[in-house]
Amino acid sequence: MARFPFSAIVGQDEMKLALLIAAVDPSIGGVMVFGDRGTGKSTAARALASLLPPIMVMDGCRYGCSPEAPHSCPGPCESNKASKRPVPFVDLPLGATEDRVLGSLDLERALRTGEKTFEPGLLARAHRGFLYIDEINLLEDHLVDLLLDVSASGENVVEREGLSVRHKAKFVLIGSGNPEEGELRPQLLDRFGLSVEVRTPREIENRVEIMRRCASHDADSEAFAAQWAEEDEKVLQQIARGQKKLAKIEVPDGVLVDAAGICSAVGVDGLRGELTLMRAARAFAALKGAKVVKRDHLLHVAPMALRHRLRRDVLDESGSTARIDRAIAEHFR
Structure with a gap:
């Protein structure tokens, strides 16, 4: 299937x-x-x-050695040839x-x-x-x-x-x-x-559409996959372009200041929050085809990069996402 x-x-x-x-x-x-x-x-x-897309792997290698770094495992690799694998x-x-x-x-x-x-x-x-x-x-x-x-x-x-x-x-x-x-x-x-x-979708339209698509996939998974092949190809091309652009994406000092300001405002311990936020914003900008990370990229990924790093506040019953949204609204108003 x-x-x-x-x-x-x-x-x-x-x-x-x-x-x-x-x-x-x-x-x-x-x-x-x-x-x-x-x-x-x-x-x-x-x-x-x-x-x-499939990756190239040295034939017979139990460690998935790439042809770009053959025989780099405890091996030994059994062949000097490589082939494609999922x-x-x-x-x-x-x-x-x-x-x-x-x-x-x-x-x-x-x-x-x-x-x-x-x-x-x-x-x-x-x-x-x-x-x-x-x-x-x-x-x-x-x-x-x-x-x-x-x-x-x-x-x-x-x-x-x-x-x-x-x-x-x-x-x-x-x-x-x-x-x-x-x-x-x-x-x-x-x-x-x-x-x-x-979360479980609340909209009736979405729940009905999920049932339709699952039924179509169960009935004929190959035909259903073919129906969505073009859209999946677009996603694949987006990932490939993002990977190529990633190293060239610029992160201005102003965006770094914004990242530090958000982390400070919500009380993130250590610097792992800022570093992850910066990397996530850069990858998101690469997915969008941008050349420079902008504040919008940063704010878009801030909840997923920071919500699990917040200390619990016994005086604040709101969730982590709400606290981040509130800090962003106050910091950038």
Whole structure:
């Protein structure tokens, strides 16, 4: 069955924008999606991964080596040839062990031949793609710590059982969860680049359209995908143009002052908020085809870059998004 097309997802504009920004600039640090069940969180992430063009990978390489950096893994790569593969999309199940995530000693080979050989884990499979964790708020904290460290450094280091292995693990980390089932620790949530909130659509027209599109996809997924192929191609071209323009986008000092002013006004701790806000605004400007980051770009992405970094105020019952909107209105009036 063909994947549900990214452009066919009804509504959830902020979530889709956050995923596009992360696709343009993976260094932003991943996307956390909190919201109601059945609102298309995993569907959107999978659709974006399947939308992206295939990547070139060295044949037989278990670490996803690029032809631009062949044999850069603990390998060895089995061939000097490369072929196209879909962008990796790896699901991390809640019951996954640390060995399965990071990789471990290949016990079968060790018992058979006496050789100590490393068996790559899920992080190696996700290299140059997406790592998706559903119900991340239920995942053990030490695993979340490890994942965030690896996603920030781009490397996985395993030292155990007499093995010392280091390999590249650059991926876009996407976590989703339902706040009613428990929240992430604030220090872990802060490590995600962007955070979005999704809600069940209230408009009858949108709910009816969702049912229509889901029924069409279930009836003939290939025909439904073909129907939306042109729109998906436009999204793909937008991402490709954004990636090419990203390094050339200018960020004026005035925009940096605005970013610092917003973060100061809402009481963001540390400088990670400003840095992520600046990177997100730059990626958004690249998606829009702009040459310079403007205040409008900054303000548009401010809620998703900052809402999960605010300290709780027991005297203010309004949500994080409302506090950010209020600070923006006061700071720029």
